[in-house]
Amino acid sequence: MRSSNLLLGPPFISSKARAMATATSPDLQRLDPSVLIEEEIVPGYKAEDYYPVHVGEIFKQRYKTIGKLGYGSASTVWLCRDLDKQNEFKALKLYINRSKVHRELPIYEHINSLRSEHEGRNHVRKLIEAFEVQGPHGRHICLVHEPMGMSLDEDNSVFTDLERQAAEHPSPCKRADNRTIYPSWLLPLRPGLPAISDLSEARFGESDHTDHIMPDRYRAPEVILGMPWSYPVDTWSLAMVIWDLFEGKPMLPARNPDGQYSERYHLAQLVAILGPPPLEFIQASERSKRFWDSDGNWIAEVPIPNISLDTAETRLDGKEKDEFLAFMRKMLQWKPEDRGSCHDIF
Structure with a gap:
């Protein structure tokens, strides 16, 4: 999963994206449609595989998208406000519609089922919930997590500030292949302990495997x-x-x-x-x-x-x-x- 690589002022968009942007209205900037960005540069990219997320879209009548956190060959990840919880935010991972056999969800379900007191348990990312959404070209599995680097006990003001800045200064975006592509944000770096996440290539150890794993x-x-x-x-x-x-x-x-x-x-x-x-x-x-x-x-x-x-x-x-x-x-x-x-x- 990748994100933009430079941290700037509101709303935390890379300098490359800003240089590509042209103003189309006082509130909205468009990126050059001829320049490939984000998931478009992934080998084997097909626009119809990805769900066409729009900032402000609400999933499951609960998760309102605020901005893009990253992308990969099989998904995009979005920061969302949890409308059912007071001042809480979640990370929503939307898989491409070709993820017929979903490996990551069973792994997270197994982890969530464990009752462990091991000191490392807090260094493994937990799944909050999973659901499916219908896209223009198929169904997409969605996983909901806490945003990386934050816990429910921590101050969420950084996300509140990001939400406000995104509303006041909408991110530059690009229209291509009947979908809007947004540059990823880079959240402010903060010290913390590592966490095991992105378990899409994890496997259960009890059986033999011969498929192609690893980059x-x-x-x-x-x-x-x-x-x-x-x-x-x-x-x-x-x-x-x-x-x-x-x-x-x-x-x-x-x-x-x-x-x-x-x-x-x-x-x-x-x-x-x-x-x-x-x-x-x-x-x-x-x-x-x-x-x-x-x-x-x-x-x-x-x-x-x-x-x-x-x-x-x-x-x-x-x-x-x-x-x-x-x-x-x-x-x-x-x-x-x-x-x-x-x-x-x-």
Whole structure:
């Protein structure tokens, strides 16, 4: 889920959006319809998949939309006033109408059913309620949460101020494909503890899984090769995220010369970074025959790049670099069972 990346004065819209805006009335500005913004830039975007939310629209006779908080490949998220509660606000997540098999809702329902006193329970986002709405091209599942960074016990004045500012200074918007597209707000940053949220890719652990999970360049080897996967994919994901945040660039671009994701390029880069996979690992996957022969030799029509984990890391030197790479190698292993557990890593 993404949001605009600069915080300005009322109503907290990015400078890029303001630069694109042209005045059409004293109260309303239109964005250049030829410039793609927000969910339009998501790969595979189709306008008819998204519910055409309008600021001020009321859902379930209760949730009045005030402004947009973010977007993603499968949903948009909106700040709403709860008309049934005195001075309370909620975050409303509206899924695209292609979300036929909804994974996130059962996960939240399971979490809500638990009666736990564990100290971490307050760091997992809770679902308030879920419902469906009818859009022009299908039905959309809606999830209602507390806004991130706030609890029912905290002062909601920041949202009251945002509501007032949005009424006095309407956000620039764009008309395209029979829907209005609003730039996302960026709420004021405030210190706080992390929370686990956006569980659309979460799975129950009791069964085997072979579907494609994770953003493409983050995919663990067993996911790329269509093998059953389990908790060790989280260890792999953690390594990818840490690398991205620390190095400021992806470890594995996993793109062909046309800029498209490619499993062959992804695996070739993995071989360069990790070395050849164990033979017993690739023998467990039928799909591996596209990339290796029966002796484990690389046969895909993509060269192994001349890179290594050492050369890819460019921010550290000496002992710090050695320790960081040792930390990464605990998580980056071909065989899932060879990756360190959370206890081993930390």
